[in-house]
Amino acid sequence: MKEYQLNVDPRILELLGPNLYTNIYYVLAELIANAYDADAKNVYIIANPDDIRIEDDGHGMSYDKGDITKYLNIAGVSRVKEADSFSKSGKRRKMGRKGVGKLAALSVSENVDILTVADGEKSGFVLSRHPDEGSKLKAISESDITFEHVKKHGSAIVMRNPQYRLHKTLSAVKRNLLKIFPLVNADFRIHVIRGKETVIVNDFDKNVMSELGTLITLGDEYSPLTKLVPNPYPKRRSDLVSSAGEKAIPRVMMGNDGIEHEYTIKIAGWIGTYKTTRGRKAEMSDFPDNFISLFANKKMGEFNILPVVGQNKLNEVYVVGQLHVDIFELTELPDMALSNRQGYKSDDPRYVAVLDYVRKELLTEILKKREVFTDIANAGKKQKKQDEQKGNEAKLRRNIDAYRKRASEEAADDLFKLGSDLSREAIEKAISDSLNKNSPDLGLKSVIDSQKKRILISQTSPDKSFADIIYQMLIYNNVSAEDILYTNCDDEVCRVPEGKGVYEYLRDFFVESYSTQKIFVLFVTSENTKMSWGAITEIGASWITQVDHKIFNVHPFKPEHPLNNDLQWQNTNREEPTKGELWMIPLNADVFCQKIEAVCDAFGYKKNERSVNKAHLGTLISIRNS
Missing domain, CATH: 3.40.50 (Rossmann fold)
Structure with a gap:
């Protein structure tokens, strides 16, 4: 008979589990990251009437080989040295580090079924906020361990009676996942399934490029994105879209060995501005569309630093970006991520350096490009307005010139008819009467002044x-x-x-x-x-x-x-x-x-x-x- 021993005080599950994550998509990101670390090629997010099921075709976990015992070691550090930083295949750099991501599902459900198969060996148990006495978890019989997509190896996390639900449309689910988990390609696909409807999550950065008017890329990996941005103003393309190398910031930092070493903080990724904010659907509102996210080892560490680096400028509503700073997850340096993976320690020198660069250089540069974009886009409209103003000015000039000529001529005629022996008062009255009679020609002045x-x-x-x-x-x-x-x-x-x-x-x-x-x-x-x-x-x-x-x-x-x-x-x-x-x-x-x-x-x-x-x-x- 298999036993599943949870090696942690059970109170941690009740206190920490429900409060660790504030959004269903952060939970999904943790579970997807676990699948990625298990070398999965496919992850299936299945929204059923009574549960949310996450399946993956990774290695799975073997009870006999101790994989499950390791899994149940809550908060056990998974990366101590650089060799620990890679998945079993050696082809992927691990996203997990703290050992608490497995608790993510408990933020959604009080009881979560953990099902796994490795080389035909099936295991299953119920991860609960309220384990039995002695921290024992209820085993699931082998006959009840079934999968919808997994065959020889993989795992399933079943969140029963979830307290949170996915958005009613899969397109919104897809868009929200893309914002917080951009690492999807031919070797790693995310499938979202509800009933007979299925969508496959593809690259967010490629998906969003068609919506941008300006773009700056950092690093060779992201420079091809510039080709995906529309080109409505070919003559000004270089002013709106540009590529640069990775930003390198040298810093001396203390490693886990207690010794200071010199490191280089490398920042890659992209930042851009939307052509317009009109037409954004309400269904996309789980996350704002304007954000600058930070990623390390392709996993999101903080969704939006824009409120921190921005200055509440009007143009910031158009900004979107994803920056990758892998040194945030360097194994030999202290862990700087918060427990819920929704931010970083604000005093870490790596974090401070990145914020300083984005605030003083990168954000300023992309907002300047945005100004150029709006100036080009509105040049015709503004020029038309100024041409109208110039036309009114010219008309006013003609009216005034004609008015002066006509008024003086009429005043002279009146004076001639009246004779030269008039009093000063009579002459002034004659000129005044002429001016008053022709004053309607100046009605255009108020229009020009208002423009x-x-x-x-x-x-x-x-x-x-x-x-x-x-x-x-x-x-x-x-x-x-x-x-x-x-x-x-x-x-x-x-x-x-x-x-x-x-x-x-x-x-x-x-x-x-x-x-x-x-x-x-x-x-x-x-x-x-x-x-x-x-x-x-x-x-x-x-x-x-x-x-x-x-x-x-x-x-x-x-x-x-x-x-x-x-x-x-x-x-x-x-x-x-x-x-x-x-x-x-x-x-x-x-x-x-x-x-x-x-x-x-x-x-x-x-x-x-x-x-x-x-x-x-x-x-x-x-x-x-x-």
């Missing part, structure tokens, strides 16, 4: 993070994005059309315009300003066209003429002169809000109360006493 930008945020690219705060505070105070001209804005509506410059826009619609409306300029100045010819030129161009301006300055820079530096400017601090974290003292936070509110007053926008604005500003930038 113009009202506010210009003048800044350098290195100061974008500060300019973004100004922009967000304007939007928070009910300023329309369409009224703002901001060349580095994440919102495409604020930028001039692709191929156009801010100077050309200012010349066409403010310098050479017959419309008298001017633009309100918010100057962002810092040590970066004097190093940027573009910024200096923009200051000059906008100075000519501005009706008023406010200065938002980064200490220790001091604004100079032609800016009105006699009046109080707003000061913000930065950890380093040209880069680093921004922060304000309470006084400068108050001045910041005061200037934003003054802009609102100038154009009649409905501003918020000062206390509300200061509270919101505190969510965008650090406010501290010193």
Whole structure:
């Protein structure tokens, strides 16, 4: 008679099992990973009315050879040295390490049937949150050990009366699995089955490429993906899609032997942005469509680092990526994965280095590509709008010229008829009457004024993070994005059309315009300003066209003429002169809000109360006493 001894205090199953995983798909990922480590070529996820069954055609487990005893050693470390890192065939690098993934199924069901066959030897038992006395698990008789797809070798995990269910459509199940388990190919297939319906899970990265507008690949393995991204703008292809080698970051780290060694953190994979977020079906909502996942040894370690590395920018809703960092699972280094495989230890130097790279370089680069994509896509529409504005400007110019000619001619005729001995009052009245009679020709001016930008945020690219705060505070105070001209804005509506410059826009619609409306300029100045010819030129161009301006300055820079530096400017601090974290003292936070509110007053926008604005500003930038 076979006995199945669980080598762990049974309380761990009740306490840990149900709370270890928060999503059915994370559970499936663990079970699929176990199948992968067993050299399976096929995994079958079968959704039955009363259970969810996971079968695989891996090696299976032999009771006689001690495989099951090893399996039931909960939290037994499976990888101690590099030789332990490979599967039995030696062809696959193992995903498992902690020995707790087998508990994943207990997050779904109180009782889970474990069925296995190895070289014809069948074994089976019930893994339970409440084992019998002595940690004994109930054996399943050999006659009851049956499989739907496995024959000579393999295993089945049967989660009976599951507390969670798979999505009602298999296409959604497929998409969710792809997001968290991308390692599927001809040598390893995942089949999802419900009744007579079956879908086969294929590569997520290949599946999603057709939805992207931009892409960056890292490493030779992923560079072929660039060919799968649509090419609607062939002349600008290199600006939208690019390949690079693996990112290599050297780090000195302490190994499990207690000795420091020099390692290289290699980052491979891809990151891109969707062409659009429209049309995303509700059934795909088990996981968000915008994410950056981290994988090690092809197994997901953290689904989404975007909330950590992002800055809540509008364009981040389009971002999707999968990055592979195998050193996260290097056997000779400490285990950095959390117990539920849903994240990493936040202070591990490998994790910190990867986040820093993604935050400062990779995410910034792909968002720039996204800006180019939207500018190209909307260039025609924006150009049409500007052409309409130019047409109106030309019409206004003709109307004004004709008005002046006609008014002066009529005034002269009237004066001639009245004689030359008129009083000054009579002459002024005659001219006034003529002007009033012809004034309807100027009705187009109000149309042109309404089409113009009202506010210009003048800044350098290195100061974008500060300019973004100004922009967000304007939007928070009910300023329309369409009224703002901001060349580095994440919102495409604020930028001039692709191929156009801010100077050309200012010349066409403010310098050479017959419309008298001017633009309100918010100057962002810092040590970066004097190093940027573009910024200096923009200051000059906008100075000519501005009706008023406010200065938002980064200490220790001091604004100079032609800016009105006699009046109080707003000061913000930065950890380093040209880069680093921004922060304000309470006084400068108050001045910041005061200037934003003054802009609102100038154009009649409905501003918020000062206390509300200061509270919101505190969510965008650090406010501290010193």
